[in-house]
Amino acid sequence: MRRRLLSALLLTVAALAHAEDWTLTQLMAALAANPGGRAHFVERKDIALLDAPVEARGELFYRPPDHLERRTQTPQPETLILDGEMLTLERDGRRLQLSLAERPQIAAFTDSIRRTLAGDRHALERAYRLTLSGEAALWTLRLVPDDEALREIIQQITISGNQGEVRSIAILQADGDRSLMTITPEPAP
Amino acid sequence: MSRRPRGAVLLWLAGLAVCLYLLTQARFTADLSAFLPQTPSAEQRLLVEQLRDGPVSRLLLIGIRGGEAIERAAASRTLASRLQHAPEFVAVANGEAASAEADQQWLFEQRYLLSPAVDAERFSVAGLHRAIQASIERLSSPAGLLLKQLLPRDPTGETLALLDALAARGQPASREGVWSTRDGEQALLLATTRAAGADTDGQAAAVERVRTAFAPLAHGALQLELSGPGVFAVQARATIKSEVERLSLLASALIAALLLYAYRSPRLLLLGLLPMASGALAGIAAVAAGFGVVHGITLGFGITLIGEAVDYAIYLFVQSARSTSLAGFWPTVRLGVLTSVCGFAALLPAQFPGLAQLGAFSLVGLLTAALVTRHVLPALLPATLQVRDLSPLGRRLAAALPALRRLRPLLLLLIALAAGLLYSRQSTLWQHELAALSPVSAADQALDARLRAALGAPEVRYLVVARAASADAALHAAERLAPTLDALQAQGLIGGYDSAARYLPSLATQQARRAALPDTATLRERLQAALAGLPLRAERLDGFLADVEASRQTPPLSRADLADTSFALAVDALLQQRADGWQALLPLHAPQADGRLPDVAYLRAAIAASGVDGARFIDLKHESDALYAGYVDEAIHLTLAGCTAIAVLLLIALRSPRAWLQVWLPLAGATLLVGAGLALAGERLTLLHLIGLLLIVAVGSNYALFFARAQTPDATTLASLLLANLTTMLGFGLLGFSSVPVLHAIGVVVGPGAPLALLLAAVLSSPATEAEPA
Numbered sequence: 003m004r005r006r007l008l009s010a011l012l013l014t015v016a017a018l019a020h021a022e023d024w025t026l027t028q029l030m031a032a033l034a035a036n037p038g039g040r041a042h043f044v045e046r047k048d049i050a051l052l053d054a055p056v057e058a059r060g061e062l063f064y065r066p067p068d069h070l071e072r073r074t075q076t077p078q079p080e081t082l083i084l085d086g087e088m089l090t091l092e093r094d095g096r097r098l099q100l101s102l103a104e105r106p107q108i109a110a111f112t113d114s115i116r117r118t119l120a121g122d123r124h125a126l127e128r129a130y131r132l133t134l135s136g137e138a139a140l141w142t143l144r145l146v147p148d149d150e151a152l153r154e155i156i157q158q159i160t161i162s163g164n165q166g167e168v169r170s171i172a173i174l175q176a177d178g179d180r181s182l183m184t185i186t187p188e189p190a191p
Numbered sequence: 192m193s194r195r196p197r198g199a200v201l202l203w204l205a206g207l208a209v210c211l212y213l214l215t216q217a218r219f220t221a222d223l224s225a226f227l228p229q230t231p232s233a234e235q236r237l238l239v240e241q242l243r244d245g246p247v248s249r250l251l252l253i254g255i256r257g258g259e260a261i262e263r264a265a266a267s268r269t270l271a272s273r274l275q276h277a278p279e280f281v282a283v284a285n286g287e288a289a290s291a292e293a294d295q296q297w298l299f300e301q302r303y304l305l306s307p308a309v310d311a312e313r314f315s316v317a318g319l320h321r322a323i324q325a326s327i328e329r330l331s332s333p334a335g336l337l338l339k340q341l342l343p344r345d346p347t348g349e350t351l352a353l354l355d356a357l358a359a360r361g362q363p364a365s366r367e368g369v370w371s372t373r374d375g376e377q378a379l380l381l382a383t384t385r386a387a388g389a390d391t392d393g394q395a396a397a398v399e400r401v402r403t404a405f406a407p408l409a410h411g412a413l414q415l416e417l418s419g420p421g422v423f424a425v426q427a428r429a430t431i432k433s434e435v436e437r438l439s440l441l442a443s444a445l446i447a448a449l450l451l452y453a454y455r456s457p458r459l460l461l462l463g464l465l466p467m468a469s470g471a472l473a474g475i476a477a478v479a480a481g482f483g484v485v486h487g488i489t490l491g492f493g494i495t496l497i498g499e500a501v502d503y504a505i506y507l508f509v510q511s512a513r514s515t516s517l518a519g520f521w522p523t524v525r526l527g528v529l530t531s532v533c534g535f536a537a538l539l540p541a542q543f544p545g546l547a548q549l550g551a552f553s554l555v556g557l558l559t560a561a562l563v564t565r566h567v568l569p570a571l572l573p574a575t576l577q578v579r580d581l582s583p584l585g586r587r588l589a590a591a592l593p594a595l596r597r598l599r600p601l602l603l604l605l606i607a608l609a610a611g612l613l614y615s616r617q618s619t620l621w622q623h624e625l626a627a628l629s630p631v632s633a634a635d636q637a638l639d640a641r642l643r644a645a646l647g648a649p650e651v652r653y654l655v656v657a658r659a660a661s662a663d664a665a666l667h668a669a670e671r672l673a674p675t676l677d678a679l680q681a682q683g684l685i686g687g688y689d690s691a692a693r694y695l696p697s698l699a700t701q702q703a704r705r706a707a708l709p710d711t712a713t714l715r716e717r718l719q720a721a722l723a724g725l726p727l728r729a730e731r732l733d734g735f736l737a738d739v740e741a742s743r744q745t746p747p748l749s750r751a752d753l754a755d756t757s758f759a760l761a762v763d764a765l766l767q768q769r770a771d772g773w774q775a776l777l778p779l780h781a782p783q784a785d786g787r788l789p790d791v792a793y794l795r796a797a798i799a800a801s802g803v804d805g806a807r808f809i810d811l812k813h814e815s816d817a818l819y820a821g822y823v824d825e826a827i828h829l830t831l832a833g834c835t836a837i838a839v840l841l842l843i844a845l846r847s848p849r850a851w852l853q854v855w856l857p858l859a860g861a862t863l864l865v866g867a868g869l870a871l872a873g874e875r876l877t878l879l880h881l882i883g884l885l886l887i888v889a890v891g892s893n894y895a896l897f898f899a900r901a902q903t904p905d906a907t908t909l910a911s912l913l914l915a916n917l918t919t920m921l922g923f924g925l926l927g928f929s930s931v932p933v934l935h936a937i938g939v940v941v942g943p944g945a946p947l948a949l950l951l952a953a954v955l956s957s958p959a960t961e962a963e964p965a
Contacts (some may be wrong), residue, residue, distance in 0.1 A: 047335075049339060051339065051727070051731060052726040052727055054726035056328070056330050056331040056726075062726065072333065074331075074332065077328040077331060077333070078325075080332055082333055091334060093332070096355065098355075100366055101373070103366060
């Protein structure tokens with residue numbers, strides 16, 4: 003059985019929706035129907051301190067509703083696993099584990115991505131102001147943190163995609179540094 | 192008749208005066224040195240030191256449960272700030288961000304003196320290039336946010352490396368900004384007392400301080416939970432005190448009522464206590480004179496043993512009330528006393544000071560009590576004794592004897608079965624762990640384990656210890672052990688280790704690191720070259736140049752520089768002054784959650800092969816269990832030697848193998864039956880049970896001797912034996928109900944053992960009819 007990020011069912015739902023305006027409710031439903039899977043990512047960070055952007059590449063793995071892995075391959079192998087309340091970071095053979103309940107800001111940030119992937123509008127609206135633009139085939143969701151402490155780190159998160167599939171995540175930090183992660187679903191083997 | 196007793200009384204009074212003087216000179220101690228052998232090994236000494244005033248012994252684990260997380264966090268903050276200002280504590284931590292930030296700030300400021308990566312190579316062009324490139328690569332990580340702020344001043348990533356090493360130490364979980372259990376249901380604090388763990392008064396004051404500081408916070412559902420060695424010591428003392436008071440009061444009342452019934456005279460009751468009191472006094476004085484220090488544990492065991500002395504007075508009073516001469520009665524008691532003395536003398540050469548002192552105490556105490564009963568008490572007795580005539584009771588007992596003797600085959604069978612049972616279970620008979628003597632309840636131990644696990648403050652079991660003449664040399668030794676320990680960690684044989692040198696490097700290491708820092712001009716030049724090909728311009732790193740230059744100028748770190756950080760606590764715990772120098776402790780963490788190290792022998796060899804002078808590997812639990820197991824083995828051997836001595840003495844004194852068997856069999860039978868009973872009840876025998884068994888022999892030999900000498904003792908003697916037996920059974924039997932292991936063990940052995948010894952002596956004695964012509 004081949005695993006696809008986009009199921010046949012989703013295509014049907016999307017096709018039906020196309021005629022109308024692409025609403026937040028529709029987006030969330032499409033995202034929630036995403037069965038998860040693997041994808042490649044390239045993340046480019048523009049940092050004022052550096053003359054050139056830094057780039058990381060690797061693999062993402064998502065299993066709804068709250069398991070997300072980021073396996074960086076270059077420049078330095080590193081694994082970040084979000085599973086429920088636990089965040090695990092592995093690097094240089096060392097493993098650091100922390101509970102998200104202890105770090106509300108890290109939790110708010112990671113949740114912005116996880117809740118979007120899960121299509122959990124309710125959870126997203128608790129922490130962010132949401133603005134949706136575009137259409138089903140190319141939508142853009144902008145998240146602006148409500149929490150002032152978090153706004154001192156992150157100005158806004160912009161997630162864009164096609165139907166129930168997230169294609170890029172852009173983060174604008176408070177100091178003007180920005181990062182753009184481009185996500186390519188793993189081609190079917 | 193009157194001259195000699197008067198002389199004896201004077202001698203007695205003079206003796207009491209000497210004893211009282213010796214007592215005023217005696218030093219009493221309740222600390223754990225009672226368990227330190229007379230010629231301890233380095234490991235054993237360390238073990239006792241750690242238990243007595245080691246860092247672990249000073250930790251107080253505090254939990255707050257109930258209510259909402261936010262209430263618990265507020266209570267944690269208030270409690271912490273109150274305790275931080277209390278004189279009973281040197282440090283209180285609850286995981287508040289302020290203290291964590293202070294620690295991080297300090298690490299950042301001192302990074303060039305603290306980071307093991309700092310050497311000449313690190314500050315060469317190639318070294319700088321490598322380190323800065325790694326830092327830039329790290330910016331691409333999701334964890335790069337903190338690094339981005341540090342990079343302009345710390346482009347080589349020293350702060351992050353230091354923080355990583357700390358994080359590996361395992362921090363407790365946290366909720367609402369303070370430490371909590373993983374499930375978040377309980378806020379946690381860790382306090383270090385000023386008083387040493389063995390200073391029970393100081394620990395009691397610290398515990399009381401926490402309770403009073405928490406009392407105003409205990410509104411709503413908030414509850415305080417306390418644990419730690421100090422709390423255990425305080426609770427144990429309170430339990431022992433209350434139980435000793437309660438049980439001894441009850442036993443005294445029952446015994447006094449029994450004796451009053453028999454003596455019909457309060458005066459006699461008081462006189463009856465004289466031999467016991469004199470014996471106890473002489474015993475303590477003898478221990479003080481012989482050992483210099485009297486252990487609390489000796490008093491605890493010894494006072495109970497001296498209970499045998501009460502019996503002497505009973506025999507005297509009951510016999511004196513008759514007009515018959517005492518001539519036939521004293522030799523029997525004398526032999527009984529000698530028997531006991533033989534048993535206890537065997538303990539004198541023990542390595543375990545508690546056991547040796549117990550031997551000396553009991554030996555002198557029993558002799559004194561016997562002598563006072565024999566020579567002093569008669570002079571103080573009223574001219575006419577109005578003791579109740581117990582002979583009717585005695586006659587009824589004598590009448591019951593033949594029926595009892597018919598039980599002989601049954602009892603002999605039982606004894607044989609008991610011996611068989613004990614033999615078959617000999618491997619599991621003895622409790623070889625020191626924890627068996629711990630008065631801490633299982634519930635309290637579970638609470639302690641739970642708080643400890645949550646705080647990431649596991650019990651220190653494995654240690655590497657490095658000894659040196661000075662604090663700095665000890666730190667240096669700890670640093671020289673680091674490569675060996677790092678290698679062991681890389682192999683997965685240990686999970687990690689702590690070392691004071693992480694926070695306070697030795698002077699030589701600090702100087703070497705400082706010497707590796709180039710001056711500003713050189714560093715600027717190297718930096719230009721090192722940044723070639725990297726997306727970072729040297730102008731952005733002016734802060735780095737300034738900080739390196741500042742580190743070159745600052746004086747070396749000393750313990751005082753750590754004062755405002757939580758690292759001060761770690762250094763004080765891991766670097767200790769001793770009578771003959773200093774020692775650095777390097778606790779080893781287990782690689783797995785079960786807390787055990789996989790290959791202790793290999794670790795021991797690796798530490799020995801490290802070539803660091805004065806360094807050794809120690810497994811504290813193994814040491815304490817080995818020490819205690821050694822004591823148990825020693826006590827068993829000495830007791831067996833004592834029993835052999837008693838057997839030889841009796842054979843010489845009784846001059847008849849048949850009479851010898853009649854004395855020996857009841858004693859052996861009683862100890863075997865009690866031992867088998869305990870084994871069946873699932874009790875593992877400890878040192879204290881052994882002492883109880885010895886006491887059965889000491890007390891029971893009197894009973895057996897009366898039966899062996901007289902075949903069937905006359906009615907009055909029988910009655911006095913029963914009376915003495917009842918007092919012993921009451922006095923000790925009640926201890927069996929105590930929850931304090933020390934008291935419980937003696938109680939469950941002697942309580943049933945004394946009446947068993949009497950019963951067996953009666954049952955196994957020859958019927959009078961056999962001795963008399965038909």
